[in-house]
Amino acid sequence: MSVTAHLTIKNVTRQFSVDSQTITALQDVSLSVTEGEFVTIVGASGCGKSTLLRLGAGLDAGHQGEIRHRGNVVLGPSLDRGIVFQEPRLFPWLTVERNIALGLENAGVSKAEKKRLVKEHLELVGLTGFAKAYPHQLSGGMAQRAGIARGLVNRPDVLFLDEPFGALDAITKAHLQGELQSIWSKEKITMILVTHDVDEAVFLGDRVVVMSPRPGRIREIVPVNLPRPRERTSSAFGEVRAHVLQSLNGTASLAETRATAGETKPVLPRPAIAAVG
Numbered sequence: 134m135s136v137t138a139h140l141t142i143k144n145v146t147r148q149f150s151v152d153s154q155t156i157t158a159l160q161d162v163s164l165s166v167t168e169g170e171f172v173t174i175v176g177a178s179g180c181g182k183s184t185l186l187r188l189g190a191g192l193d194a195g196h197q198g199e200i201r202h203r204g205n206v207v208l209g210p211s212l213d214r215g216i217v218f219q220e221p222r223l224f225p226w227l228t229v230e231r232n233i234a235l236g237l238e239n240a241g242v243s244k245a246e247k248k249r250l251v252k253e254h255l256e257l258v259g260l261t262g263f264a265k266a267y268p269h270q271l272s273g274g275m276a277q278r279a280g281i282a283r284g285l286v287n288r289p290d291v292l293f294l295d296e297p298f299g300a301l302d303a304i305t306k307a308h309l310q311g312e313l314q315s316i317w318s319k320e321k322i323t324m325i326l327v328t329h330d331v332d333e334a335v336f337l338g339d340r341v342v343v344m345s346p347r348p349g350r351i352r353e354i355v356p357v358n359l360p361r362p363r364e365r366t367s368s369a370f371g372e373v374r375a376h377v378l379q380s381l382n383g384t385a386s387l388a389e390t391r392a393t394a395g396e397t398k399p400v401l402p403r404p405a406i407a408a409v410g
């Protein structure tokens with residue numbers, strides 16, 4: 134893996150004003166993601182995970198600090214940065230295949246290539262046979278899978294995924310986690326995935342970013358130095374999972390991070406500010 138800083142989030146603070154009150158969704162968040170890295174993010178509801186992804190994708194602004202992709206300041210959305218939203222956000226008046234094809238809008242591919250890619254991605258997420266269906270004819274999990282297909286279809290340089298498997302049953306989820314991992318390792322897309330599922334975070338991530346709420350901060354970054362494909366039932370996997378869980382609860386120590394991650398190089402220290410929650 135290259136060590137180029139591919140996506141850099143530097144001292145990002147994002148505040149919202151609600152009812153004349155200021156909500157600090159993110160406070161002084163810094164994260165440097167290398168090209169082809171798979172970073173997963175976990176944290177309690179409301180700690181700013183979606184806000185961070187939207188800023189990274191260029192769908193939100195109004196932050197302090199700086200976000201750069203390939204060295205350029207992120208000023209707005211780009212085809213190079215895809216996002217799979219927490220809710221699928223399909224256009225209700227378009228069929229599933231046309232919703233997926235939207236991911237190729239302005240991508241400069243021929244009609245035939247577009248058709249081939251849409252078909253391939255319908256298959257990938259198990260929606261073959263639903264190409265002509267409308268979103269209201271899908272279950273929540275099916276709609277989410279269509280959203281994943283739309284995010285992947287143009288093979289962006291960086292893909293942000295916001296709880297993409299949240300509404301899926303365990304078998305479909307495990308299948309899609311495997312598929313996502315194989316696309317990632319084949320195509321070397323940089324992936325940043327938010328999840329509430331610690332198993333998923335450890336299974337997929339090169340590093341697991343643990344966030345703490347009110348205000349949203351990075352509490353700790355846990356490296357997952359386990360070979361792929363990862364064995365969820367192995368004791369090494371269990372140790373990293375336990376560590377991430379402890380960190381989420383605000384109880385893990387830096388020494389534990391090193392031990393559980395099998396690290397030889399230094400682990401990013403926790404912020405000096407006391408962790409909340």
Ligand SMILES: Nc1ncnc2c1ncn2[C@@H]1O[C@H](COP(=O)(O)OP(=O)(O)OP(=O)(O)O)[C@@H](O)[C@H]1O
Nearest residue numbers: 149150151156158177178179180181182183184185
């Ligand atoms: N557009 C907005 N206007 C006002 N407040 C917002 C806006 N977007 C987010 N917030 C606030 O910022 C905080 C972080 O929200 P965010 O959606 O990023 O959390 P999250 O970590 O993704 O939570 P969840 O796990 O529930 O999806 C919350 O307090 C939320 O109310």
Ligand SMILES: [Mg+2]
Nearest residue numbers: 182183184219
């Ligand atoms: Mg969210």
